[in-house]
Amino acid sequence: MRHGGLLRFAGWAVIGLFLAVSAPARADGLVQADVLYNGYYQSVLGDCSGCHTKAGGALLAGGDPIETPFGTIVPPNITPDVETGIGRWSLEDFRGAMHRGIGRGGKRLYPAMPYPYYALMPQRDVDALWTWLQTVPPVSNAVEANLLPFPFNEREAMAGWNEINFRPGPFQRDPDRSDQWNRGAYLVRGPGHCAACHSPKNVTGGDVADRYLQGALLQGWFAPEITGDAWRGLGGWSEEEIVAYLATGTSGRAVASGPMREVIEASTSKMKNDDLRAIATYLKSLAGSDGARPTPVAADNPRMVAGGAVYRDNCAACHGTDGDGARNLIPALAGSAAVQQEMTDTLARVVIEGVQGASSDKAPTAPAMPALGWRLSDAEVADVLTYIRNSWGNAAAEVEARSVEDVRAKLK
Ligand code: HEC
Ligand code: HEC
Ligand code: HEC
Structure with a gap:
């Protein structure tokens, strides 16, 4: 596109x-x-x-x-x-x-x-x-x-x-913050329109101001929280990792797909490095949702056991038995904010239909995630997602087969 x-x-x-x-x-x-x-x-x-x-x-x-x-x-x-x-x-x-x-x-x-x-x-x-x-x-x-x-x-x-x-412009500088922070705030809130996808919406489709950049569902994709929140947001990412992701679509932590891949290819990969650094500084400064981290589903839970088996047969060859991926080629699932998001539509979609990573001038070879929906049932997809969301230090709600079924129906 x-x-x-x-x-x-x-x-x-x-x-x-x-x-x-x-x-x-x-x-x-x-x-x-x-x-x-x-x-x-x-x-x-x-x-x-x-x-x-x-x-x-x-x-x-x-x-x-x-x-x-x-x-x-x-x-x-x-x-x-x-x-x-x-x-x-x-x-x-x-x-x-x-x-x-x-x-x-x-x-x-x-x-x-x-x-x-x-x-x-x-x-x-x-x-x-x-x-x-x-x-x-x-x-x-x-x-x-x-x-x-x-x-x-x-x-x-x-x-x-x-x-x-609607709040008219122009952008108001915050005099207590650095030039770099202000530049980042301007780019994110202004022309970059990151909130258009990353902020939850009210009933009229406008941004919910007090949940700024805390994640939203759009056209079957989940745009995750991108504040500095340590669990759901970018708190665990270094500024360099955010810059690398926006410049190339890959960082040690995630590989961009779907609408974000398009944003990276047409826009952020062509931004000046200083601008990307300013964006990273600003995003990491935002407090975010500060949600309580749940207790992980126990490893001996039957769904975890079943999910672990699916994982070993279908995923471990690429993402690693410890979920640590392969830097810049295959995203780590351990410690991944994307994997632990509240909304699991993107995760189910990625496993069912696979995904092609971003290619940019700065990183031309795009890694691909194969479609596995043809050989995994809805229950198996739900189990393996539950497993990756609750292994290696991750913790997030179980995924139900019913919600995988919904995603599969929408993709048809
Ligand atoms: C997220 C998608 C999106 C992006 C990004 C976007 N536009 Fe648009 N633009 C639209 C849509 C949709 C309409 C039609 C709105 C309508 O008809 O009410 C539109 C309408 C317009 C119009 C009015 C055209 C007319 O014939 O009425 C102009 C001018 C325009 N865009 C310029 C731009 C410029 C310049 C940029 C980049 C700075 C831009 N747009 C970025 C989606 C986008
Ligand atoms: C058209 C919608 C859209 C726009 C606009 C958009 N994003 Fe995204 N973004 C997404 C989606 C969807 C994902 C999830 C991609 C995936 O799962 O691979 C994402 C993922 C990300 C991630 C990775 C988060 C993680 O935890 O993996 C970062 C960082 C990010 N976006 C930053 C930005 C910034 C900065 C802007 C503005 C310059 C922006 N995005 C604009 C849709 C969008
Ligand atoms: C052939 C190698 C390969 C196999 C097998 C594989 N993946 Fe992937 N996976 C990838 C690559 C490469 C990506 C990055 C693609 C992208 O996002 O553009 C990826 C992306 C993902 C993502 C998105 C991560 C993010 O940060 O957005 C999830 C979740 C995922 N895989 C889960 C799985 C699960 C679960 C299985 C097994 C059912 C699996 N993968 C099997 C290579 C693989």
């Missing part, structure tokens, strides 16, 4: 072309090149391509449908095409979309477009992004964004949504 490499190539090709064409006005050209580079970089920070570019499709010419609890919405064509893109938009229209969720002609946008986060971006960066967008090749591709059923198809309802959930 995401085309980070293509995005970057197009960004540079266009900047080169621009400089060649504007050679006589060299001084202006250089100023403009700075703006264009900044604009391109803003598109990386905001992961525009991740949603607005379809798998195998032209850059920003419209994305894959997004399933929300309220219905389906499709990221539209935002190339400068006059008929089907945003070729008729003015800079003012664009600022309205990014800062207030109000597009051309006063059209209210749905928050599936992450404007509640982009609202924190300084106008200078939004304007640079606009300048860069003008250089993206126009593509004719008509997209009907609003496939929501009544009453959610009424855009005016978003005025009420904003009333409840």
Whole structure:
């Protein structure tokens, strides 16, 4: 779905072309090149391509449908095409979309477009992004964004949504914290829109402020808690491990899959190292859920015994008898926050249908987890998950066969 490499190539090709064409006005050209580079970089920070570019499709010419609890919405064509893109938009229209969720002609946008986060971006960066967008090749591709059923198809309802959930920018610095912390806070809360996936949602689909980044379920994947919490969050990760994960999709602790893999490929793997370090500093500073760690299910519990047998036959060859994996290739299950999450949908899904790790310029070979659903019953998957959640120092609730059955049904 995401085309980070293509995005970057197009960004540079266009900047080169621009400089060649504007050679006589060299001084202006250089100023403009700075703006264009900044604009391109803003598109990386905001992961525009991740949603607005379809798998195998032209850059920003419209994305894959997004399933929300309220219905389906499709990221539209935002190339400068006059008929089907945003070729008729003015800079003012664009600022309205990014800062207030109000597009051309006063059209209210749905928050599936992450404007509640982009609202924190300084106008200078939004304007640079606009300048860069003008250089993206126009593509004719008509997209009907609003496939929501009544009453959610009424855009005016978003005025009420904003009333409840929207806080206008700009970003407020915390003067008591370091520059690095503030930069990280800005990137996570602003353009990076990490909370869009990692924060639990209220009934209107807005972020629950006091459970910030404490984990949420989306489109069949669980985005885990990413605060500094020692048990469920990133408390046990070093800053270097967080940076490595965001840059390459692997760290000694986890290998990214699903939607996070796409975020890494199109966005975080292309961020500057200093920015990744700032993000790590900020995330680790957050207190998080501070949940009580449960007592592990006893090793002689029949489900643990059955799960241990499934593990030895199907998993240990890769993840190790002690659950310690193989650094950067196969994630450790011992001490893994992902394995001990409250919601087990992702875990069941990973075992049933396997998963392909992220590939990025910084770590091109993506390891893969094979699909094992064809040879394991729902009860066996539930047992082996219970086993890995309660072995080697891990502790988390048992997984029921019923919930595995639900996940399997959804995957069909
Ligand atoms: C999480 C997915 C997602 C990301 C990331 C995203 N968008 Fe969007 N965007 C959407 C959706 C969905 C819509 C349609 C909203 C609607 O119709 O109400 C949209 C609408 C828009 C529109 C309005 C277009 C129109 O014709 O009305 C603009 C402009 C836009 N996005 C620009 C951007 C830019 C620039 C970025 C990167 C900084 C970005 N988007 C990142 C999902 C996304
Ligand atoms: C489109 C949804 C989405 C967005 C946006 C997103 N994430 Fe994630 N993230 C996920 C999912 C899903 C996982 C779980 C991946 C897995 O199980 O392999 C994840 C996993 C992670 C992990 C690993 C946690 C662990 O315990 O294994 C980190 C760290 C992380 N994300 C950081 C971020 C940061 C920082 C941002 C913002 C720059 C971000 N994510 C934005 C969906 C998202
Ligand atoms: C052929 C090697 C192999 C086998 C066999 C295997 N795995 Fe994996 N597993 C992997 C790799 C590689 C990944 C990382 C893939 C990714 O996330 O992109 C992974 C990922 C996972 C994850 C996700 C961890 C995280 O941090 O998100 C879990 C959970 C998991 N495996 C459990 C199991 C269980 C349980 C079994 C046995 C039923 C098993 N695996 C068998 C190689 C294997």
